[in-house]
Amino acid sequence: MTGRGSPSRFLAAVLHNGVGRYVRQLQRLQLLFSPTAADARGARQFVEEAAQDFARQHPDVVLYVSPHSGPGQAPVLRAEYLNGTVREELVASRTSEEIVQLATKLANQSGLDIIRIRKPFHTDNPSIQGQWHPLTNKPSILTVQGPRLQPQ
Amino acid sequence: LLLRAARPLLAGAGRGTALGTAPGTAPSTAFSTAPPPEKKRWHRAYLELQRLQAPPQRRSEKPNWDYHAEIQAFSHRLQENFALDLLKTAFVNPCYIESEEARRRQLGLDKDAVALQLQDNTGLAEQGLRFSRAYLAQCFEGAYPELPAKGIEALVNFLTSQELVSYVAQNLSIQDLALCRDFPTPPDVLQRTFLAVIGALLESSGPERTGIFVRDFFIPQLIGKDLFEIWEVVNPMGLLLEELTKRNISAPEPRITRQLGVSTVLPVYFVGLYCDKKILAEGPGETLLAAEEEAARVALRKLYGYTENRRPWDYSKPKQGLAAEKAISSN
Numbered sequence: 001m002t003g004r005g006s007p008s009r010f011l012a013a014v015l016h017n018g019v020g021r022y023v024r025q026l027q028r029l030q031l032l033f034s035p036t037a038a039d040a041r042g043a044r045q046f047v048e049e050a051a052q053d054f055a056r057q058h059p060d061v062v063l064y065v066s067p068h069s070g071p072g073q074a075p076v077l078r079a080e081y082l083n084g085t086v087r088e089e090l091v092a093s094r095t096s097e098e099i100v101q102l103a104t105k106l107a108n109q110s111g112l113d114i115i116r117i118r119k120p121f122h123t124d125n126p127s128i129q130g131q132w133h134p135l136t137n138k139p140s141i142l143t144v145q146g147p148r149l150q151p152q
Numbered sequence: 153l154l155l156r157a158a159r160p161l162l163a164g165a166g167r168g169t170a171l172g173t174a175p176g177t178a179p180s181t182a183f184s185t186a187p188p189p190e191k192k193r194w195h196r197a198y199l200e201l202q203r204l205q206a207p208p209q210r211r212s213e214k215p216n217w218d219y220h221a222e223i224q225a226f227s228h229r230l231q232e233n234f235a236l237d238l239l240k241t242a243f244v245n246p247c248y249i250e251s252e253e254a255r256r257r258q259l260g261l262d263k264d265a266v267a268l269q270l271q272d273n274t275g276l277a278e279q280g281l282r283f284s285r286a287y288l289a290q291c292f293e294g295a296y297p298e299l300p301a302k303g304i305e306a307l308v309n310f311l312t313s314q315e316l317v318s319y320v321a322q323n324l325s326i327q328d329l330a331l332c333r334d335f336p337t338p339p340d341v342l343q344r345t346f347l348a349v350i351g352a353l354l355e356s357s358g359p360e361r362t363g364i365f366v367r368d369f370f371i372p373q374l375i376g377k378d379l380f381e382i383w384e385v386v387n388p389m390g391l392l393l394e395e396l397t398k399r400n401i402s403a404p405e406p407r408i409t410r411q412l413g414v415s416t417v418l419p420v421y422f423v424g425l426y427c428d429k430k431i432l433a434e435g436p437g438e439t440l441l442a443a444e445e446e447a448a449r450v451a452l453r454k455l456y457g458y459t460e461n462r463r464p465w466d467y468s469k470p471k472q473g474l475a476a477e478k479a480i481s482s483n
Contacts, residue, residue: 014323015320015323015324015369015372015373016372016373016375019372019375019467020367020368020369020371020372020467021230021231021368023229023230023231023324024229027225027229027325027328028216028222028225030216059224059225059228060225060226060228060229061225062218062221062222062225064216064218066215066216082323082324082325083323084325124375124376125376125460125461125464127460127461128461129461130461134412135410135412135420135422138410140409140410140422140424141408141409141410141411142407142409142424
């Protein structure tokens with residue numbers, strides 16, 4: 001699909017994050033996996049080895065680990081952000097390191113949609129000396145046109 | 153923060169055809185205990201419709217919620233050291249206490265059990281509001297010394313207004329942690345809760361850190377906003393005359409500097425204001441009156457130092473202790 005067919009947005013930060021202080025936009029991560037399924041092996045290893053380190057390094061993210069009830073649900077990492085977005089990433093058949101990388105990537109994202117960003121820049125003060133308009137450098141009506149001085 | 157689920161982990165059933173259906177069940181804000189994926193397509197469509205039409209629920213009523221852990225993460229996220237009991241008090245709203253007591257009375261508990269041992273957040277909210285207003289007023293007096301008291305009051309009122317404070321609180325997900333009777337949380341409750349959080353920070357960490365907190369969350373909301381969007385001035389020319397008499401400058405003379413399309417439907421006039429034949433400001437407009445008013449507004453912006461190309465706010469240096477204490481003592 002072309003750019004016009006798919007949704008797009010402008011580069012933005014939630015609540016001007018970073019201007020005042022930086023607030024991590026990831027609120028909580030839920031790791032839902034089955035204790036016996038084969039594709040949840042990476043998730044189980046993550047919980048055993050790397051989850052506590054991750055939780056210690058990110059004290060502002062609440063990490064929940066819980067079983068996925070119901071027969072045959074794929075293991076999933078659900079991320080909830082401050083602006084209300086919920087993103088689910090399938091972690092079936094991934095190793096523990098990959099899950100750590102994925103969790104870190106989610107922790108560094110804001111909750112804004114992952115769609116085409118129209119411009120890679122944004123500014124609130126686009127003009128310092130004043131926006132040009134067709135009358136900017138034209139003389140005003142009040143400018144007096146005097147006789148040209150003769151060269152001395 | 154890491155938490156283990158209290159439920160015993162189930163012995164998983166076989167995988168079978170479920171792998172094909174698991175990506176098929178479109179995950180939106182679903183519960184983690186999803187119903188078992190049905191094999192009939194119409195049944196799956198029906199369950200999905202039920203899930204989408206279910207009324208919105210508080211986050212605390214959905215699975216995977218630990219209040220204490222969330223409160224701790226909240227204080228880490230804002231990079232502040234809160235006294236946790238004060239912070240928990242800050243999230244308790246009076247409507248919640250009333251509704252809980254009514255519910256307990258309905259369940260038929262005796263009077264001692266009905267009364268909740270919780271304090272509500274009105275005291276903290278008032279403290280937070282007073283401190284924020286005083287601190288913001290002081291910031292603006294320091295940054296824009298020419299701005300009159302009414303302008304500073306308008307800016308402070310805008311920044312502590314219900315709309316803005318509830319918007320900021322919504323994007324800091326205070327509505328998840330706030331205990332209140334209605335869902336979704338009404339904006340005045342969000343405003344009260346956020347101001348109570350500021351009050352709690354004031355009591356735990358002192359006025360300096362709270363001042364930096366207020367600066368970091370409220371002042372960026374002025375980015376991209378014009379002074380006269382926030383401060384409604386009905387007669388800018390009259391205000392300009394007052395300001396100029398205060399500075400002993402003679403009254404401005406308006407002159408047309410540029411004009412385009414005078415005889416058309418969309419004329420553009422540029423009116424310049426001259427004091428003692430020196431240009432003060434120039435402003436455009438569709439009619440001569442509108443252009444003169446706009447020129448007066450441009451002149452006021454220049455006089456008050458609130459132009460669009462002014463130096464951006466300085467977030468680097470921590471505010472001096474004296475300034476913040478003056479804010480407290482002037483309450």
